[in-house]
Amino acid sequence: MLFIKCDELRPGMRLAKPIYSKKGVLLYDRATVLKDTQSIENIKGFGLIGLFILEPAEPVPPMTADDIEFERFQTVMYNEIMEELQRIRAKGKQEKFPNICAQIIKSYGNLRKKITFQQALRSEEDYIYKHSLNVAILAAAITHAMNVPLSEQNEAVMAAVIHDIGKLTLPTDLQSKQHTTEEERAVIDGHEVQGYPIIDEAFSFQPNIKRACNQARRMLLDYWNGNPIDSQKMLLAAKVLVVAGIFDKETAVRLDDSPTSEVVVIRKMMNRSDVFDPKVVKGLIDSLNILVPGVSVELNSGEKALVIRTNDDDFLRPTVLSFRDNTIIDLSDRRSYGELEIVDIMKTMDNRYVMDTAKIKALGINVEEPNYV
Known part of the structure; x- marks a missing residue:
């Protein structure tokens, strides 16, 4: 996914996100192809600074x-x-x-x-x-x-x-x-x-x-x-x-x-x-989904991992799956992992995370299936 300023939009580009009117009417849906210069000029008239554009072979990112x-x-x-x-x-x-x-x-x-x-x-x-x-x-x-x-x-x-x-x-x-x-x-x-x-x-x-x-x-x-x-x-x-x-x-x-x-x-x-x-x-x-299944994180050990289970008692210590060796780390178990903690989140360019639930389930881990549109 790329961010393209409106002045740099070209015919053939595909939208990664929907565009709405001031009244909330859908004008351009995700994956819409900018067919000609007129559609680009119309978008420029919306006052947007730019758009998220899909790369040529990139699939449309799922959204609920x-x-x-x-x-x-x-x-x-x-x-x-x-x-x-x-x-x-x-x-x-x-x-x-x-x-x-x-x-x-x-x-x-x-x-x-x-x-x-x-x-x-x-x-x-x-x-x-x-x-x-x-x-x-x-x-x-x-x-x-x-x-x-x-x-x-x-x-x-x-x-x-x-x-x-x-x-x-x-x-x-x-x-x-x-x-x-x-x-x-x-x-x-x-x-x-x-x-x-x-x-x-x-x-x-x-x-x-x-x-x-x-x-x-x-x-x-x-x-x-x-x-x-x-x-x-x-x-x-x-x-x-x-x-x-x-x-x-x-x-x-x-x-x-x-x-x-x-x-x-x-x-x-x-x-x-x-x-x-x-x-x-x-x-x-208590209001926000932050460290929920699907979020990729970085640990203070330098390892990268995927959150697979939320911890409602301490959201900073969920259960994660290590990318290094596929081990499951329950950060709520302080006796085993007391020194280990999450230091940051890794996200896509538009600040979104996506999880392949099929792969996670194949590992025998039960996760909630997002209801993607």
Whole structure:
């Protein structure tokens, strides 16, 4: 699979992922062949920075119905959030905001199963909108896993969607920059604070929205600048915003930088319980499919292995199959494998993993069969 910028698309290329309209209508399905220059010009008009393209002999990667719906939902909600944030900046009033948050909670804030969180490729221009959407999806899932009241779940999701509205006035390169200097952080912080009067006006009857945004901002600024951390009086929405925001920021798929794996990010959070509330981090872990059957991992011994059984008690210590000699390693057995641990995840270019279940079953290992479309 290759990522090709729209200006470099050529007739004969095959799409690796579906393309949807702003309303969620399927325009081009997977494996669609770009037959002529007109279809390429049509795609350029969608405002995409590029597409994932299948190599000549590459089969179409399998996707479940949940995978496809997640991508469709992201496309629709990204456009709705972009239009709503621009409207709030211009008029100081919300229009579709409650409905946007209700849709996010309905889709990902009351599920009885974990979700596979797929990151869409983002550019400098669309970073804030896609970040806001993803943080809101994570906030909905985390608060559901924590079994908090609907009112607190709604506050967390609303804060997630609106929290970066002040950053929209930044130069686009600073909106999405992964690693910033202290001077750049001061500039970013100034723009973020300038957005609070807008939040105040649009949410005058919900003061906790601005309060949560401000508390999360101060916490992260102290964290990045190495200052003492005080989280005693923080709202739950603010604690969720900190965890969800950092998780999305560091695992984001960008043109100019490789994403950090979920395992590395969550380990970092678990090592800083003063910044990342352990209950919220657990809510994140309980919401997402991370080290599940089919994921290829790297061990601290240098070995590569395949996860074949999830560990619900400690997701970082599942059962894996070593690629070196086909031995089964149960990392939950600390007496035998106490020194061995997973250090990273290996994924495909579009941040997805695929497992050949037939080969695994041939080894006598029982795994759940994904329901691919």
